[in-house]
Amino acid sequence: MKKIFALVDCNNFYVSCERVFDPSLEGEPVIVMSNNDGCVVSRSNEVKALGIKMGVAVFEIAGQIEKHNIETFSSNYTLYADMSSRVMRTLWQFTPNMEIYSIDEAFLDLGGIDVPLGEYGRKIQETVTKWTGIPVTVGIGSTKTLAKVANYLAKRSARAKGVLDLTGSVHLETALEKTPVEKVWGIGISSAVKLKRAGIENALSLSKADSNWIRQKFGVNGLRTVYELKGDCCYELDDNPPVRKSIVVSRMFGRDVEVIEELKQAVASHVSRAGEKLRQEKLAAEVMTVYVMSSRFLKKNRYLNYYIITFTAATDDTRQMLGAAMEAVEKLYKEGVKFKRAGVVLNGLVPKDKIQLGLFGGCDKGKSESLMKVIDKINSRFGGRGLRWAAEGFEQPWQAKQNRLSKKYTTQWDELPQVR
DNA sequence: TCTGGGGTCCTAGGACCC
DNA sequence: TCTGGGGTCCTAGGACCC
Numbered sequence: 001m002k003k004i005f006a007l008v009d010c011n012n013f014y015v016s017c018e019r020v021f022d023p024s025l026e027g028e029p030v031i032v033m034s035n036n037d038g039c040v041v042s043r044s045n046e047v048k049a050l051g052i053k054m055g056v057a058v059f060e061i062a063g064q065i066e067k068h069n070i071e072t073f074s075s076n077y078t079l080y081a082d083m084s085s086r087v088m089r090t091l092w093q094f095t096p097n098m099e100i101y102s103i104d105e106a107f108l109d110l111g112g113i114d115v116p117l118g119e120y121g122r123k124i125q126e127t128v129t130k131w132t133g134i135p136v137t138v139g140i141g142s143t144k145t146l147a148k149v150a151n152y153l154a155k156r157s158a159r160a161k162g163v164l165d166l167t168g169s170v171h172l173e174t175a176l177e178k179t180p181v182e183k184v185w186g187i188g189i190s191s192a193v194k195l196k197r198a199g200i201e202n203a204l205s206l207s208k209a210d211s212n213w214i215r216q217k218f219g220v221n222g223l224r225t226v227y228e229l230k231g232d233c234c235y236e237l238d239d240n241p242p243v244r245k246s247i248v249v250s251r252m253f254g255r256d257v258e259v260i261e262e263l264k265q266a267v268a269s270h271v272s273r274a275g276e277k278l279r280q281e282k283l284a285a286e287v288m289t290v291y292v293m294s295s296r297f298l299k300k301n302r303y304l305n306y307y308i309i310t311f312t313a314a315t316d317d318t319r320q321m322l323g324a325a326m327e328a329v330e331k332l333y334k335e336g337v338k339f340k341r342a343g344v345v346l347n348g349l350v351p352k353d354k355i356q357l358g359l360f361g362g363c364d365k366g367k368s369e370s371l372m373k374v375i376d377k378i379n380s381r382f383g384g385r386g387l388r389w390a391a392e393g394f395e396q397p398w399q400a401k402q403n404r405l406s407k408k409y410t411t412q413w414d415e416l417p418q419v420r
Numbered sequence: 421t422c423t424g425g426g427g428t429c430c431t432a433g434g435a436c437c438c
Numbered sequence: 439t440c441t442g443g444g445g446t447c448c449t450a451g452g453a454c455c456c
Contacts, residue, residue, distance in 0.1 A: 034424035041424070057423040075424085102456045188454050219430060221454085248426055297423060
């Protein structure tokens with residue numbers, strides 16, 4: 001049977017989430033900022049029309065924000081994650097096989113659907129918007145890469161109104177021709193530069209490029225992209241994503257950190273968060289890397305240092321990770337450095353129930369487990385950081401900026417939206 | 421003054437071995 | 439006049455994604 005993929009993508013997802021709970025933002029220019037209120041990570045169409053690019057620093061567009069009265073929001077990840085799961089739950093109505101590809105995108109297997117695909121796509125679009133308030137675009141193609149192309153064009157075509165089916169379409173070549181090569185899934189900035197230098201400007205000419213040359217210049221993934229554009233499926237729907245390989249918690253500081261006590265607090269709170277994620281997914285880590293760095297924009301005296309800890313047995317015990325991390329900071333700290341970021345990476349992740357016991361220790365396993373369980377339960381019940389480790393500090397003056405944070409409308413009893 | 425966070429995979433090159 | 443070759447494993451860095 002011929003394969004059919006739909007890519008459903010939420011429009012301006014973070015901005016759309018904010019609009020659901022504040023409809024007065026409809027039609028107004030809105031941006032959502034990254035952590036530390038640093039960069040633009042989501043823009044409404046009105047903001048895109050002003051020529052404000054994805055990822056620019058907020059301070060660089062301060063003038064435009066003022067001039068055009070742009071509403072700004074800090075990232076409210078709790079809200080977005082909850083809205084995402086509502087969207088995904090809705091999408092499950094339309095297919096037995098779905099791959100949740102990111103917080104705002106999913107690939108749906110539409111093989112075997114016996115109504116016209118365009119109509120079906122429209123139905124998906126209308127239902128998601130009606131049930132969740134989030135507007136979405138649906139692109140349909142015979143490979144994932146072509147579904148992406150369809151989605152890209154559906155967003156830009158007035159006639160498509162957010163739904164485009166390219167399967168068996170006589171317009172496929174025209175569609176590929178209208179797609180700039182840098183918009184093709186898998187072609188990033190550096191490949192795009194190389195391709196254009198070779199005269200390949202759009203998806204159509206990429207699909208006709210010489211395989212040997214592509215393989216040599218862009219590796220196996222480049223070749224797969226070309227095949228996919230031709231309609232040869234290289235990427236299957238992955239509806240059972242593999243267990244992840246790493247957990248990263250890293251943040252910039254709201255201001256420079258120069259004393260070791262504050263650096264330790266920041267690392268401790270990252271470790272604490274990483275431990276929560278670990279236990280949430282029923283994993284344990286064999287290796288932990290702690291790193292600290294100055295601003296990466298410094299011209300000189302840039303500083304980056306990391307320290308790798310290998311545990312004698314995989315662990316999910318925050319206390320054990322904290323102890324090791326605090327020693328690491330002692331080794332990484334350097335007087336006179338203006339630290340701007342710290343991070344914790346967990347690797348060697350194994351399912352919790354398959355931990356290889358170390359030769360030493362491990363005798364209070366039961367105690368550790370119940371302690372972690374209680375802490376996680378209290379924190380999830382009261383929405384966040386009700387219980388903190390002493391090492392995380394109390395004032396936390398280094399915390400990232402979040403000056404424009406909206407409420408946790410859907411996950412926090414005392415922040416529910418009110419109807420008057 | 422101010423510049424995100426969290427992932428995956430591939431490749432090239434060095435170390436080492438026979 | 440002369441330089442081996444090929445395999446494996448590891449790691450750092452690059453590229454890409456959202």
